[in-house]
Every structure is written in C-alpha cells, then in structure tokens.
Amino acid sequence: MEFVSKVSVLALGITALFIVDPVLGYRHWKTSNAEKVSNGGSEDLVTDLPGQPHVDFRHYAGYVTVNQTNERALFYWFYEAASNPDGKPLVLWLNGGPGCSSVGYGATQEIGPFLVTDSDGIQFNSFSWNTEANMLFLESPIGVGFSYSNTSSDYDNMGDDFTANDAYTFLHNWFLKFPSYRNRTFYIAGESYAGKYVPELAELIYDNNKDPSLHIELKGILLGNPETSDAEDWRGLVDYAWSHAVISDETHKAIIENCDFNSNDTWSNKTCNEAVDEVFDQYKEIDIYSLYTSVCLGDSASSPGGSLQEMMMKRSSTMMPRIMGGYDPCLDGYAKTFYNRPDVQKALHVSNGIQLKNWSICNNTMFEHWSYSKSSVLPIYKKLIAGGLRIWVYSGDTDGRVPVLSTRYSLKTLGLPITKPWRPWYHQQQVSGWVQEYKGLTFATFRGAGHAVPCFKPENSLAFFAAFLQGSPPPSKR
C-alpha cells in the first residue's frame, strides 16, 4: 500500500515567480458550448456505484471541459441535497495540497454522504453536508485526482491563478449541464491550502459579476484551518509548537531572534533554518495535523516523517518550505484502492472500466513544482468584506499545521471591529469551541479537532455549517 505521508513532503511556494496569462477563457463557453446545452447533467447521473447504500437523493459525476484548445478537463462529483434540493443553496468544496483531491478528502473522508474510510468500501455518513446544501466537489487543478490535460505543457503553469481561472471556467460550464443551479445561492468552502484557492476563486467571481451575463450568485465563503498569509502562518506554526510543548524554549528563542518571516529571504539565515528544522524534527514523531491522536505505524516505508528531512535539505534561500495539507495517511490507502477499481471508475464516468485512470489522493509532483502561490490572501478578504460577502473562518484547535494561532495572527492584521466578543459556542450542551464576531467576518474554533475538522467532529461541523448557511452564529447557550 502506498502512502502519501502527511509529514513527509515539503515543497516550495516560491514567492511570485510568474503569473499565468490573465486572459481568461471562460467567455468562450457562451459561443462554443452554447449548442451543447444540456439535459440536466443526466449523462453524468451515477446509478451503479459499487457498494453504495440506497439513498433518496441523486448524485452525478464526470468531466467538464475547461479548455477545448488544450483539452483540459476537470472531474467533479455532485450530490443533490438529501431533501428539498431546489430550496437549498449550492456549495463548492475544495481541498488543498496543492495537489490534493477534494473527492478523496472532502467527499469521501470528511463531509460527503459516502465515506471510504476502511476496507469495507462505502459507508453512509449521516452527518453529510448534503443534509443542508447541494454539495459540489471538484478535483482541481488538472493533475489532481482524475482531472487532466491532454497538453503536457499545461503542467508547466501550475499555480494559484491558473487554478482559479480553470475553476471559474468549470463553474460556468457546469452550469450549462445543470442550468437549474445557474442562479442559485452559492457558497465556496474549503480547508488547508484551499485557504488560498477559495478567496482567489471568490475574487474572480466577484470581479466578473460586474458583467451581468457572467453573474454567479456568490454569497459567501467558509474556510477551515486555512493557509492565509505566509508570514502569519509561519509565526503561528512555531509559536503553537512552542506553546504546545513540541519544541524547547531554546529552539523557540532561536526562531524568534533569527527568523524574519516577513522577508522574502527568510531561509538564507542558517540559524533560522536550523531552528525551524528542529520544529519539523519534533513534528516527525507525532501527527502535526492532530497533536493528540496516534500516528500511523502500519507501514515501515511510511514511518512518521518519512523523507521530511531529505526534502528540507532541498530548501534554498528562495524557497519556502511547506508541508502538504492533508489528513491521515493511514486512511488514504483505502481511497486509492477504491478509486482505482475498474467498476468504480466506470460508475463515476471516469473511464470505460478497461483503460483506467491512475488516481492518487495527492499529486506530489505538483506539490513540489507549484510555481505561483500568493503570499497572502488578506487583501482579498478586505475586498470581499467590503463587497458584503459572508466570511466565516473556523479552526480545529489541535492542528499544528495551520494552527489556530496562525489564523488569529492573520485575522488580527485585518483590524476589524469586534461586534460580539469572544464566547463559547455549544453543541449538545457541551462547549464545541469559541466564537468571535467581527464586522464582516466570523471566527470560530473547534475544541479538540485537528486539521480536517469534520473528520474529528462530524456532528458539530454539520451544525456549524448549517449556522453558516443561515448566517446566524452557532448557539451561545447550552
């Protein structure tokens, strides 16, 4: 069984090396695809997913072409809401990496109706988010999961902007398949590196909404343990490691004195480098994504940490080391087995069941070659707040990867006025976390949850998601 070890991969988020051609291709859909308008996506209806329990909602999976010239296509899996789908909003969910699959993580390990979390195949998830909304999961960008390009040079351009542009085109072309969702109330949600993707896509929609023919009814975004601003994220990571007794006072002091995370040249300082290496040396021993749960010891080849140190050695002065966002490599093997089954690929309209696609939960090559990452999306937060969008940010407070401190440092820089002060929020009479409301933004924690919050607190997460959709904060009374 091959594992993508969650602490084994580091990569470079080189600060602003190149920017993808800003010419967007989506206007094209209006003319070139107009005739292909749709039959409600019925050709993508999933009717025979192996092992699927009986459900009363429909779900659809398949490809949407996002660039006809270069033959790029993105794979989606869409679950109608379990009841009254016509009266419920549409929510797009994105996972991060970069290079990780929203189908492998979000849909089938976190918040979808069918979970693939053990060798028995599919299990029904009674806390699926399609209880509250029509849920759309997208494997983005090309090279992730089943998504692909027939033009290999497309892969030279992988970065945040490329990803946002293709996801934007995807939405318009998906609406051609599913016209009844064209004007539906729409939200984007995601976690980890999708902390960058979600605001970036939201900004593209927001900007293009000035053209009525391109209007998408975007009302808000929801972000979980999101990468937000590199400097704040780093500061939070090291402070959290120190305050949670993962590193020594001496290591922390060395970092404070020698690392300038606001610099584009952080890693040229040897003392800083060595001190940060020490943080990862300690995290190799435990699960950085969930500090107080056990590590996966099943496979010697993927012992905790794996090639982390090796990857760290590749770091140079211009590279920002990064650990891939993910959850539990102990689980990833089941998803890999499942999605590489011929009958599953056929049922999901990925292949004919004979010439198979090669699915893996994260594309490490992509992660390592990600060529453009915005160093901060906080300016986008400001723009979207000014535009009146609903922005909720939540944080599992036992995650060391994008810890609650990183998120608090980031939000602090926004300087938003507090409208309702810090207080506990409850689920089933217990404190589920704390919440603070700002003018334009709501921040909440999940007590005792790791990086992928819904895996740890499925029922609380669903209640929180429902509160987000209603736009009213979760209960502040027992």
Ligand SMILES: *[C@@H]1O[C@H](CO)[C@@H](O)[C@H](O)[C@H]1NC(C)=O
């Ligand atoms: C297709 O993709 C290529 C490469 O990213 C880009 O140059 C071109 O403009 C795109 N075409 C359309 C119609 O979007």
Ligand SMILES: *[C@@H]1O[C@H](CO)[C@@H](O)[C@H](O)[C@H]1NC(C)=O
């Ligand atoms: C990619 O190439 C395959 C094989 O020729 C073809 O079946 C498929 O339609 C192409 N994809 C796109 C998006 O055009």
Ligand SMILES: *[C@@H]1O[C@H](CO)[C@@H](O)[C@H](O)[C@H]1NC(C)=O
């Ligand atoms: C969406 O709204 C626009 C503008 O109000 C309208 O022209 C269009 O017909 C609507 N589309 C659908 C599919 O309802």
Ligand SMILES: *[C@@H]1O[C@H](CO)[C@@H](O)[C@H](O)[C@H]1NC(C)=O
């Ligand atoms: C690292 O940065 C600190 C603070 O600026 C400086 O005092 C120290 O000399 C630097 N160390 C190296 C090896 O560059």
Ligand SMILES: *[C@@H]1O[C@H](CO)[C@@H](O)[C@H](O)[C@H]1NC(C)=O
């Ligand atoms: C870092 O920033 C400085 C000042 O903005 C700039 O001159 C320099 O080229 C940048 N270095 C890198 C490696 O991007």
Ligand SMILES: *[C@@H]1O[C@H](CO)[C@@H](O)[C@H](O)[C@H]1NC(C)=O
């Ligand atoms: C699938 O990818 C793995 C590496 O990720 C490779 O070893 C294997 O040969 C590939 N299989 C196919 C059928 O392409």
Ligand SMILES: *[C@@H]1O[C@H](CO)[C@@H](O)[C@H](O)[C@H]1NC(C)=O
């Ligand atoms: C992973 O991404 C790389 C580009 O970074 C791409 O060349 C490769 O085809 C992708 N792998 C798969 C299995 O799609």
